[in-house]
Amino acid sequence: MKYLLMVGHGQFPPGLHNALTMFASDTPDLLYCNLENGMDTDKYVENLKKKLEVIDPQKDEIIILSDLPGGSPLTNAIAVLGDMGILEHCVIYTGMNLPLAINVVMTKDSTTLDKLDELVLADTQAKRFVLETDEDDEI
Template identity: 40%
Template sequence: MKYVILVSHGKFAEGLANALSMLVGKREDIIAVGLEDGKSVDEFAQLFTDTVSKITTDDEVILLGDLIGGSPLTNAVNVLNNKGIKMVVIGGMNLPVALTSVLMKDTFALENLAEQVLQEAHGALREFKIEADDDDDDI
């Protein structure tokens, strides 16, 4: 199975997983773990290890983190790497990145997935401009 794992500082990962469930339904292949305020990095690493205990070397992981180099992402990478799990890692997660990862994970090989996800996510980032219509004052 291919899993999408969301890791973050605070409750961002859990909130993003909740938003994803509104769009794709509740799924067992989406896992979210956050480094809660007041918890140590070691406590996060143990929580993450426990949460991903069912993932085996037969599985693959798309690991999304809020910050490249942040404690949640680096600890998650270490845990999965020590388990020998094949993964692709993307930092700077947001809803378009997570949604694209979930929808495309079974379409592309893991080696090509990051490029595809980042291309799609990049296209989703746009400025929303409101243009005034001289004939109507309503927006």
């Protein structure tokens, strides 16, 4: 099975998980773990290990979304996954956001981890919208 694991600071991972379930049903392959304000990393690692108990290192794959590339949630997740012997079956994307999470969920089961980049990254770039009014700017 391919799992999506969202890791990050504060309420971002559970909030993103909640928003994601509005677009995709809440299934057992959607996991998150958050490092809360004031939480020490030992507690975070303990929570993460509990979440990862469903993973079979021999046959499962994990797509990891993280808020920051060098943050404690991700670096600790990498260490735990390395200890589990599954890190070689993982891909990591940082700069986690809702469009990225939706793209991963919608495409993860129809492709390999190697080809996931081309399917999910194209639509997740920042977009700028220019808003114009119809009103004349009269002074």
